[in-house]
Amino acid sequence: MKTIKTIAALALLGLAIPASPALADGPIPEVGEAEEQAKFEADRAIILAMAGDYNVRFDMQESTPWREGYEPLDRKISGGYESVRVIEDTGTRIVLQHLLVVGPEDAPMVIKHWRQDWEYEPARILAYAGPNRWEWEDVPERMRNGRWAQTVWQVDDSPRYAGWGEWTETNGVSRWRSNWTQRPLARRDAVRHPVYDLYTAINRHQLTPDGWIHWQDNTKMDLATGEAEPVVQEYVLNTYTHFDDYDVSAADTYWAATEDYWAAVRAQWDAVANSNGGIAIEEEAETGTVISGELLEMGNQILSGELAEAEAISRAVALIEANTASL
Secondary structure (H helix, E strand, C coil), X not given: CCCHHHHHHHHHCCCCCCCCCCCCCCCCCCCCHHHHHHHHHHHHHHHXXXXXXXXXXXXXEEEEECCCCCCCCCCEEEEEEEEEEEEEECXXXXXXXXXXXXXXXXXXXXEEEEEEEEEECXXXXXXXXXXXXXXXXXXXXHHCCCCEEEEEECCCCCEXXXXXXXXXXXXXXEEEEECCEEEECCHHHHCCCCCCCEEEEEEEEEEECCEEEEEEEEEEEECCCCCXXXXXXXXXXXXXXXXXXXXXXXXXXXXXXXXXXXXXXHXXXXXXXXXXXXXXXXXXXXXXXXXXXXXXXXXXXXXXXXXXXXXXXXXXXXXXXXXXXCC
């Protein structure tokens, strides 16, 4: 739940945030231990199946304007090659790291992309609470049973958004659907300095015969008037199709060289979130957090041999400490 401090801070800025996200559904009925275990293992298998090598298509479409006179943007389609790797699996926690592979075949370049953490029956999530702020939000105890939280992290392992929901099967198709979540603007929107400030969204993840899809139902919200007002609806469909006819080894080489560095970065973000009651850090339209570019560049320098891992970790820890604040 949003804390009094967050609400007060936004009020001082003349901003209002939407009400706390609604619950996705009612509590899941209790079942026998064997049935619950079978469902848990089936859920895990679906999440783990999202790892692999893919040709990805990103399809973004603003559709219904909720504000009179607003003209929806033209549809935007892009894509690329993406390798998704399981970097942690404790049973009730699965972490998937996405790695983009770009550039010509004879000189591929790897861009560390987003990360998704899945946690079974979580007590809390690190949720977006408004501009430059993420706060711990309790998951109601009666809603935890049988559900998974998904937390999405940005390219520098700073938080982006989190939600929770149940894996269900309907008409032969398995899907996970989140509760209503809030998230900061994607860079594709932020660089345009638009009239909206954040998204409220429902996310769906579904396996397909040749991969999986991530479907976002986004309402773009304006906070500038003092009350949260919807501006336009956006539908985003990200399609991951199994494909390995690109230099997959480039992704694995990058990760082998930098995984310990990024583990230290993740640990520092976690430490800040736990000690500060969440994360407060300035974001800018072009890069996400103000330290994103520097953290990513140090990963590249480790890969090239220009920077020692220990030195990079020391600098990264100092950067995160210097640019975050208590909530």
